[in-house]
Structure formats: C-alpha cells, structure tokens
Amino acid sequence: xxxALDLFxxxxxxxxxxxxxxxxxxxxxxxDSLSRLHALSKADNLGLGLVVLGLLPRVAGLLDGLRLIxxxxxxxxxxxxxxxxxxRALRRRRDAE
Amino acid sequence: MSVLQILDIGLAVLVLAxxxxxxxxxxxxxxxxxxxxxxxxxxxxxxxxxAPDVALxxxxxxxxxxxxxxxTSGARLKAAGKVDAIATPRLSLRLSAAAVAIAAAxxxxxxxxxxPAPAPSLAAEAQQGLAATGLGxxxxxxxxxxxxxxxxxxxxxxxxxxxxVWSVASDRFWGGAPAPLGRANxxxxxxxxxxxxxxxxILVGVHIFWVGADEPGGAFQGGAILAAMxxxxxxxxxxxxxxxxxxxxxxxxxxxxxxxxxAGLAGLVIAGDFFAYPAGFAKPIILFIEAFMLxxxxxTLPILVAGPPRRRSEP
Numbered sequence: 001x002x003x004a005l006d007l008f009x010x011x012x013x014x015x016x017x018x019x020x021x022x023x024x025x026x027x028x029x030x031x032d033s034l035s036r037l038h039a040l041s042k043a044d045n046l047g048l049g050l051v052v053l054g055l056l057p058r059v060a061g062l063l064d065g066l067r068l069i070x071x072x073x074x075x076x077x078x079x080x081x082x083x084x085x086x087x088r089a090l091r092r093r094r095d096a097e
Numbered sequence: 098m099s100v101l102q103i104l105d106i107g108l109a110v111l112v113l114a115x116x117x118x119x120x121x122x123x124x125x126x127x128x129x130x131x132x133x134x135x136x137x138x139x140x141x142x143x144x145x146x147x148a149p150d151v152a153l154x155x156x157x158x159x160x161x162x163x164x165x166x167x168x169t170s171g172a173r174l175k176a177a178g179k180v181d182a183i184a185t186p187r188l189s190l191r192l193s194a195a196a197v198a199i200a201a202a203x204x205x206x207x208x209x210x211x212x213p214a215p216a217p218s219l220a221a222e223a224q225q226g227l228a229a230t231g232l233g234x235x236x237x238x239x240x241x242x243x244x245x246x247x248x249x250x251x252x253x254x255x256x257x258x259x260x261x262v263w264s265v266a267s268d269r270f271w272g273g274a275p276a277p278l279g280r281a282n283x284x285x286x287x288x289x290x291x292x293x294x295x296x297x298x299i300l301v302g303v304h305i306f307w308v309g310a311d312e313p314g315g316a317f318q319g320g321a322i323l324a325a326m327x328x329x330x331x332x333x334x335x336x337x338x339x340x341x342x343x344x345x346x347x348x349x350x351x352x353x354x355x356x357x358x359x360a361g362l363a364g365l366v367i368a369g370d371f372f373a374y375p376a377g378f379a380k381p382i383i384l385f386i387e388a389f390m391l392x393x394x395x396x397t398l399p400i401l402v403a404g405p406p407r408r409r410s411e412p
Binding site for chain 2: 084088
C-alpha cells in the first residue's frame with residue numbers, strides 16, 4: 001500500500017514538474033502575449049494541481065491536506081483573474097491601435 | 098554535495114541574476130516587476146535560513162506593498178511625463194553610486210565572512226526570557242517585549258510617512274480624498290477577484306496576527322495582508338480612499354502607536370518601569386497592543402499607496 005502511494009506521489013509530482021517545464025518553455029518561446037499567457041496559466045493550474053495531488057498522500061493530517069488544497073485554490077483564483085486582466089488589457093491596447 | 102545544497106546555490110545565483118536584471122532594466126515597470134520577483138525569491142532564501150517570520154515580512158512588505166507603491170509611483174511619473182528626466186543621471190553620478198554600493202557590499206561581505214564560528218547569538222537568552230512573557234514565538238517577544246520601545250518608534254515612523262505624503266497636497270484639496278486607485282469602469286474579473294479573495298484574505302490576515310504569539314506571524318505580517326485586501330477593494334472600486342480629514346481614518350492611523358505608548362506609560366506606574374509589563378499579564382497586554390497595531394498598519398499602508406488628496410471633500 002505504501003509503495004503504491006509513493007509511486008502515485010512520484011508520478012503526480014513528475015507530471016506537475018513537466019507542466020511547469022512546458023509552461024516555462026512556452027513562456028519563453030511562444031510568439032505573442034496571449035499564447036504566452038496561455039502557457040503560463042497551464043503551469044499554474046495543472047502543474048501546481050498535480051504537485052499538490054502528489055503531496056496529499058504524504059501530509060501529516062487532514063488540516064495540512066486542506067491547507068495544500070486551499071493554496072492551490074488561491075493560486076487558481078489569482079492566476080485566472082490576472083490572466084483575464086492581462087488579456088483584456090492586451091485587447092484594449094490592440095483596439096486602440 | 099547534497100541536493101539541497103545544489104538548490105541553495107541555484108537560489109543564490111537566481112537572486113543575484115534577478116537583482117542585476119532589475120538594476121539593468123530600462124523601463125520603470127519592468128524594473129518594478131524585477132524588484133517584486135527579487136523580493137519573493139529573497140523570502141524563499143529566508144525560509145531556507147529558517148527565519149519564517151522574516152520571510153513572511155519580506156513577501157508581504159518588501160515585495161507586496163513596496164511593489165504596489167512603486168507601480169503606482171511609476172504610473173504617476175509616467176502620467177506627469179517625468180520618467181525621462183530622471184531616467185538618465187550623469188555618468189559621474191552613476192559611477193560614484195556604483196562605487197558606494199560596491200564598497201558597502203564589500204564591507205558587509207567582509208564582516209559576515211570574518212564572523213567567528215559559531216557566530217555570536219542572543220538566541221539562547223531570547224528563548225530563556227520567553228516564559229516570563231507567556232509567548233511561544235521568540236520573534237514576537239523580541240518585537241513587543243524585549244525591544245518594545247523600538248517597535249513603537251517604528252510605528253511612529255509609519256505615521257510620519259503618512260504626514261510626509263499628505264504634506265505635498267495642494268491647499269485647495271486639503272481635507273479631501275486621494276485619487277481613486279483603479280479605473281472608472283473596473284473589469285468584471287477584478288470585481289470577481291475582490292469578492293472572492295478579500296473575505297478569505299481578511300480571515301488569513303487576522304489568523305496570521307493571532308497565531309503570531311506562538312508561531313511565525315504577527316501584527317506586521319497580518320496587517321500587511323489586511324492592507325493588501327483593502328487595496329484590492331480600492332483598485333476594484335468597491336471601496337474608495339477616505340477623505341484625509343476623516344476622523345475614523347485618523348483614529349485608526351494613530352491607534353497603534355497611541356495604545357502602545359499608553360501601555361508603556363502604564364508600565365511605569367503599575368510595574369515600576371517604562372514598558373514593563375506586570376507579571377502574569379504580559380501576554381494579554383501584548384496581544385492588546387498588537388491588535389491596535391494591526392488596525393494602524395492596515396490603515397497606514399493603503400493610505401501611503403493612495404497618496405496625497407487630489408479631490409475636494411464633499412460638503
């Protein structure tokens with residue numbers, strides 16, 4: 001049982017790290033701001049979500065697990081909101097030009 | 098070399114690289130973004146040095162509030178068309194500034210590197226006196242008990258900063274309100290963020306203040322989070338900066354230092370010394386003082402960001 005949970009942690013955290021890596025590559029390589037924004041939010045949402053998922057079997061108690069999930073939810077909220085705000089600012093600038 | 102050591106060296110290199118990038122940045126906004134990233138990285142460094150209290154303060158004040166201050170002042174400079182005038186100081190000035198900075202850094206590095214091993218520390222003494230205060234967090238004990246006078250003076254400095262900002266107001270706007278922080282028609286996403294994040298943030302801010310007695314946290318960190326929530330509400334135009342003549346605002350600004358000073362003077366009468374807390378009552382008095390400091394910090398930081406009054410007070 002313990003080995004299965006460890007394997008689950010390793011797979012989930014590695015998958016999360018992959019999304020962070022892919023998001024960073026996208027941020028550096030994508031041609032325009034909107035697609036860079038898209039790459040960045042994938043790293044935040046999926047990458048951190050998978051890392052949190054991988055850490056959940058390893059927490060000491062229920063409260064720590066809830067804290068991890070709350071951190072992920074807050075990052076989701078702020079990431080999605082700022083992506084919206086940056087996207088709309090870009091569109092306003094494009095309309096103005 | 099262990100994995101953690103490699104990560105630490107990577108972190109140090111990253112901090113230096115971001116610092117160099119921030120200095121080299123051409124644009125004000127880019128430099129501010131670099132500075133905020135630098136502050137967040139520094140707070141990770143503090144965590145690695147096992148100083149979570151400093152890390153919290155660095156993230157909240159050094160990176161968060163200072164970042165907002167710099168972004169707003171950058172935008173105001175740009176609006177006033179004054180960015181170019183200050184962006185290119187003379188070469189001699191730049192060279193002498195660099196020389197002073199390098200000399201200061203070299204002196205600091207020399208002092209740190211020539212410290213005896215183990216480095217001198219008052220940690221054991223701080224831990225010893227902890228029982229008398231009833232607190233569990235030695236950092237809070239240092240701030241509010243061992244060197245409470247310094248902490249009170251720091252709060253008065255914050256008050257002086259507000260006076261400094263207000264003193265550049267023009268006469269006809271005196272008593273009025275600062276300009277709104279956000280645009281006239283805030284984005285729906287911003288209002289949504291405000292509605293979801295602010296209630297949660299208030300809870301987190303009060304929690305960090307409350308656990309500060311026994312765990313990392315305290316009035317400064319909690320107050321900075323509460324201040325950030327007020328600023329988000331102001332940027333989303335859910336709340337407007339209050340008039341500088343508002344009695345409630347002024348009471349909130351002076352409450353922290355005033356209660357602190359009164360508690361210190363009361364110590365002179367009750368416990369026989371300035372800022373002495375009577376035995377057995379230290380912890381409730383400390384939490385009482387911190388609660389008012391939380392209020393003052395929450396009020397002071399957004400008022401500093403909002404700037405001097407720009408609108409006439411409404412009759």
